[in-house]
Amino acid sequence: MTVAHSQSYDSGxxxxxxxxxxxKWVAGYSSADAIEAALDANRRGxxxxxxxxxxxxxxxxxxxxxxxxxxxxxxxMHDKNVQGCAxxxxxxxxxxxxxxxxxxxxxxxxxxxxxxxxxxxIDMESAKFTEDTITLYLELLKENPDVGIAVQAYLKRxxxxxxxxxxxxxxxxxxxxxxxxxxxxxFASGEDVDSNYLHLLKMLAGGDNFFAxxxxxxxxxxxxxxxxGKCEFQLLMGIRDELKSQLVASKMTVAEYIPYGGQWxxxxxxxxxxxxxxxxxxxxxxxxx
Numbered sequence: 001m002t003v004a005h006s007q008s009y010d011s012g013x014x015x016x017x018x019x020x021x022x023x024k025w026v027a028g029y030s031s032a033d034a035i036e037a038a039l040d041a042n043r044r045g046x047x048x049x050x051x052x053x054x055x056x057x058x059x060x061x062x063x064x065x066x067x068x069x070x071x072x073x074x075x076x077m078h079d080k081n082v083q084g085c086a087x088x089x090x091x092x093x094x095x096x097x098x099x100x101x102x103x104x105x106x107x108x109x110x111x112x113x114x115x116x117x118x119x120x121x122i123d124m125e126s127a128k129f130t131e132d133t134i135t136l137y138l139e140l141l142k143e144n145p146d147v148g149i150a151v152q153a154y155l156k157r158x159x160x161x162x163x164x165x166x167x168x169x170x171x172x173x174x175x176x177x178x179x180x181x182x183x184x185x186x187f188a189s190g191e192d193v194d195s196n197y198l199h200l201l202k203m204l205a206g207g208d209n210f211f212a213x214x215x216x217x218x219x220x221x222x223x224x225x226x227x228x229g230k231c232e233f234q235l236l237m238g239i240r241d242e243l244k245s246q247l248v249a250s251k252m253t254v255a256e257y258i259p260y261g262g263q264w265x266x267x268x269x270x271x272x273x274x275x276x277x278x279x280x281x282x283x284x285x286x287x288x289x
Contacts, residue, residue, distance in 0.1 A: 015265075022268040025238030026053070027260040031073050034260040037237065038082045041256040045248035048084030049234065049255050050077070053263040055089045055125060056096055063094040067105050069261075071112055078116045085113065087121035087257065090133050099132055106136060110144045124150040126179040127186070134161055138168055145169070148212070152177030153197035154186045162200055166207050173212040173234060174200055198223055205229035212255070216240045225252070 027037035031052075038048035052069050054062075070086055077084060088109060094101035106122070113120040122137050124130065130152075137149040149170060151158050154177035165172060176193055177186065187193045197220055204211040205227035213224040214234040221243070224231060232253035235244055247254045259267055 018265065018268060022264050025236060025259070026264045026268060027237065027258050029260065029262055029264075031069065031076055031260070034073065034258060035076050035080050035082060037258045037260070038077065038084050039080065041237075041258065042083045044244070044256075045254065046244060047232075047253075047255040048082060049087045049121060049257045050084060051087045051089075051123070051257065051259045052092070053259050053261040053267050055091045055263075057092055057094065058096055060094070060097065060101075063092070063097065063101070063105065066092045067108060070109050074109070074112050074116050074118060077118065084255070085119040085121060087123055089123040089125055090129060090136060091125055095129055095132060095136075099136070102132075103136055103139065106140055107143070110140050110147055114144050114146065119146045119148065120144070121173060122147065122149045124152050124175070124177075127155060127181050130155065130157070130161070134165065137170065138165070141168060141170055147171070148173055148210075150175050150214070151200065152179075153200055154193045155181070156185060156187060156196075158196065158200060159203075162203055166203065166209060169209060171210050171212075172204060173214045174204060175214045176217075194220065202227060205231070214257070216243065218243065221247075 027033045034050050038050060041048045050073060052066060052073065054066060057063050057066065070088060073086055076082075077086075086109070088106070090102055090106070093105035093109075110120055122133065122140075124133055134149065137147065140147050149165065150173040151162050151165070152175055162172065174197065176197060187196060194217070197215070201213065201220065201224055205224070206229075208230070210230045212232050212234045213221060215221065216235055216239055221233060224233070232255055233247050234255045234257055237256050237258045244254055244256065
């Protein structure tokens with residue numbers, strides 16, 4: 001075997017092993033895989049939030065293909081009677097290329113979601129896209145009330161952003177945030193992030209708008225339950241399944257965020273780094289070969 005063939009084999013083997021682990025928190029490569037995972041979530045008492053993986057797209061052809069994928073996905077969800085919706089990153093639809101392109105693409109998805117009677121979530125990305133994403137969201141909200149946006153608790157600006165969104169009747173998914181940001185933009189310590197999360201949570205619970213509590217932090221979830229409000233709890237596929245079951249059993253509204261697609265590796269690396277348990281899953285897969 002040549003060196004080149006050996007490297008190719010090793011690379012393919014590692015990818016297969018990683019994908020075996022990734023299947024814990026990624027539905028698979030295709031929309032059919034995503035639908036299957038969504039129906040499983042429904043059977044377990046949860047709605048599903050489907051995300052076609054990818055971000056920072058700089059190719060217009062890829063942007064077009066992503067729009068087509070989401071349109072297909074919405075149709076499949078409708079045809080299969082999936083209880084759930086899609087969640088889309090703005091840079092998937094061209095925000096890193098041109099704002100107007102992204103706006104027009106989101107209008108297509110929002111219109112299709114409305115036709116299908118489905119909600120549509122807009123994911124939040126790195127801080128450089130925050131302002132444009134909020135502007136985009138507020139434009140879409142004028143035409144479709146069933147659109148929501150993620151707000152990241154680790155950003156220092158999020159209190160002002162949240163107030164602005166609430167004033168317009170917006171619907172918010174509150175997350176901690178997962179991007180590496182400069183200290184001028186984001187809180188550096190976990191304690192500060194948690195403190196700001198709780199502050200933002202109180203703002204949401206004190207209003208009349210629907211909102212989502214998207215965290216796996218039991219303390220913050222307990223606080224959200226105490227505060228009440230029109231909320232649902234959103235947790236990632238493959239993470240804290242026992243907590244999801246407990247929330248469902250307690251008659252809480254719960255949704256499972258289900259990613260899928262060929263860009264599973266960068267997403268999976270983030271999941272593997274997050275928890276020791278995920279590293280153990282990877283090690284076990286390697287040992288079992």
